[in-house]
Amino acid sequence: MPPIANGWLDNYDPSCGEVYGQIPNSSKEDVENAYIAAKSAFPTWSKTTLDERSRIMLKVSELIEQNLDVLAEAESKDNGKPISLAKAIDIPRAASNFRFFGNAITQFASESHESVGLDAINYTLRQPIGVVGCISPWNLPLYLFTWKIAPAIAAGNCVVAKPSEVTPMTAYLLGEICNEAGLPKGVLNIVHGLGGSTGQAIIEHPDIKAISFTGGTATGAHIARIAAPMFKKLSLELGGKNPNIIFADCDYEDMLNTTVKSSFANQGQICLCGSRIFIEASIYEKFKADFVERIKALKVGHPSESTTNIGALVSKPHLEKVLEYIQIAKDENGTILCGGNKVTVSGYENGYYLEPTVIEVQTDDCRVNQEEIFGPVVTIMPFHKEDEVLQMANKVKYGLSATLWTNDLKRTMRMSNQLQAGIVWVNTWLMRDLRTPFGGVKASGVGREGGFEALRFFTEAKNVCIKY
Numbered sequence: 001m002p003p004i005a006n007g008w009l010d011n012y013d014p015s016c017g018e019v020y021g022q023i024p025n026s027s028k029e030d031v032e033n034a035y036i037a038a039k040s041a042f043p044t045w046s047k048t049t050l051d052e053r054s055r056i057m058l059k060v061s062e063l064i065e066q067n068l069d070v071l072a073e074a075e076s077k078d079n080g081k082p083i084s085l086a087k088a089i090d091i092p093r094a095a096s097n098f099r100f101f102g103n104a105i106t107q108f109a110s111e112s113h114e115s116v117g118l119d120a121i122n123y124t125l126r127q128p129i130g131v132v133g134c135i136s137p138w139n140l141p142l143y144l145f146t147w148k149i150a151p152a153i154a155a156g157n158c159v160v161a162k163p164s165e166v167t168p169m170t171a172y173l174l175g176e177i178c179n180e181a182g183l184p185k186g187v188l189n190i191v192h193g194l195g196g197s198t199g200q201a202i203i204e205h206p207d208i209k210a211i212s213f214t215g216g217t218a219t220g221a222h223i224a225r226i227a228a229p230m231f232k233k234l235s236l237e238l239g240g241k242n243p244n245i246i247f248a249d250c251d252y253e254d255m256l257n258t259t260v261k262s263s264f265a266n267q268g269q270i271c272l273c274g275s276r277i278f279i280e281a282s283i284y285e286k287f288k289a290d291f292v293e294r295i296k297a298l299k300v301g302h303p304s305e306s307t308t309n310i311g312a313l314v315s316k317p318h319l320e321k322v323l324e325y326i327q328i329a330k331d332e333n334g335t336i337l338c339g340g341n342k343v344t345v346s347g348y349e350n351g352y353y354l355e356p357t358v359i360e361v362q363t364d365d366c367r368v369n370q371e372e373i374f375g376p377v378v379t380i381m382p383f384h385k386e387d388e389v390l391q392m393a394n395k396v397k398y399g400l401s402a403t404l405w406t407n408d409l410k411r412t413m414r415m416s417n418q419l420q421a422g423i424v425w426v427n428t429w430l431m432r433d434l435r436t437p438f439g440g441v442k443a444s445g446v447g448r449e450g451g452f453e454a455l456r457f458f459t460e461a462k463n464v465c466i467k468y
């Protein structure tokens with residue numbers, strides 16, 4: 001539906017820097033209408049059988065898979081990521097999110113507790129909350145939008161959902177798919193628009209009782225300030241500055257291949273990317289030479305080219321932010337080992353392309369090692385001792401994920417226990433099992449997504465105690 005106040009926003013194609021469409025800039029009134037539609041759908045949807053909810057969600061998943069090419073092209077055009085990546089990762093994961101939660105809801109069980117000796121039994125209901133808000137970012141648009149919506153509707157809620165204004169296209173297409181799959185009207189209400197107005201209207205809405213948000217830490221803090229005094233349930237998945245810790249005893253080739261991906265996949269715009277690489281001193285010089293050689297070989301190019309490894313950054317302001325950090329690195333006496341410059345792609349001269357950049361830093365407390373850059377920029381530095389690297393790994397305000405490369409089991413256990421992170425990967429990166437808890441500590445967020453954690457978030461526990 002067009003926005004009531006007829007406000008529109010330009011939508012850019014980052015691969016060429018041109019406007020290619022317009023999206024609604026929804027007002028508070030549009031959000032209110034979305035809320036009213038959700039509220040009226042809730043009594044029926046919350047009583048719809050689990051089998052029927054599951055059937056519709058599996059149909060959505062199937063339709064996402066059938067529309068793989070269209071969705072991947074749309075995602076790539078909106079975001080600048082290589083089409084090959086959208087086809088291999090983003091869109092299949094969006095389908096998995098619906099399939100996973102469509103199945104999970106049929107296995108979700110509540111608990112009972114017998115009060116032995118008191119002749120009483122307690123059972124705990126897990127009731128849907130009502131109308132909930134889902135707000136997602138631009139880096140993995142459909143992947144993260146569906147990661148929130150799927151558990152919310154599986155649990156029987158109705159949703160007001162806002163994708164990022166920077167990458168709205170696949171959310172729009174998902175709406176059509178949900179209609180085709182037979183999701184009843186009002187269960188999912190997608191509103192487009194700016195964070196500060198449309199998003200703000202969602203978080204301020206007195207009757208939207210839970211907010212699931214993924215995005216920047218500053219925005220997360222703002223949302224918490226508004227939502228906490230209203231006693232909303234909050235799930236905040238925020239930024240990261242994740243350590244990638246490499247010991248000399250690791251499987252070197254495997255580590256090198258994976259580290260290229262964990263540094264630069266999706267142009268480094270994944271909150272889980274390992275942006276601070278710490279290497280044991282005995283293999284530092286070898287790693288430095290091999291890594292830089294591999295990064296120099298990556299091809300920056302138009303997202304539609306099958307040979308492109310690194311596409312365009314998502315927006316001009318974001319490109320400028322990342323370039324500022326490269327300047328900060330130079331000012332801090334960091335050494336740019338490769339990259340650092342904008343790239344001009346022939347025929348797409350105004351696109352937002354940047355070389356993958358590796359910076360050698362002297363200390364772990366410089367700004368480029370402490371602040372989230374969220375682009376194709378990583379730092380490297382050597383370490384000598386386990387305690388030393390553990391201390392550096394933990395000495396940031398964030399605590400989302402950490403990656404550890406070692407074949408020493410005792411060290412794995414010691415480090416995993418002490419790393420301040422919600423997720424630790426050992427000898428792998430971004431290996432996802434959707435049943436596992438997903439989220440961060442410290443400034444990386446509050447709450448956990450994934451599996452039954454997400455279904456618990458999107459339900460209220462009510463205990464019933466019966467004396468017999």
Ligand SMILES: NC(=O)C1=CN([C@@H]2O[C@H](COP(=O)(O)OP(=O)(O)OC[C@H]3O[C@@H](n4cnc5c(N)ncnc54)[C@H](O)[C@@H]3O)[C@@H](O)[C@H]2O)C=CC1
Nearest residue numbers: 136137163164194195196199200215216219238239271374
């Ligand atoms: N997944 C992650 O960890 C992400 C981290 N970031 C980080 O955040 C920085 C800023 O990027 P942005 O695009 O500005 O992210 P953002 O946090 O502002 O945007 C994420 C979502 O929140 C919405 N939003 C913004 N202000 C809001 C408000 N007041 N109320 C409700 N919703 C609101 C946006 O419209 C978007 O849908 C990035 O440079 C990066 O460092 C950005 C995107 C994703």
Ligand SMILES: O=C(O)/C=C/C=C(\O)C(=O)O
Nearest residue numbers: 139214237270271272432
């Ligand atoms: O759930 C996942 O597999 C990945 C999530 C990634 C983000 O939340 C992010 O980059 O913001």
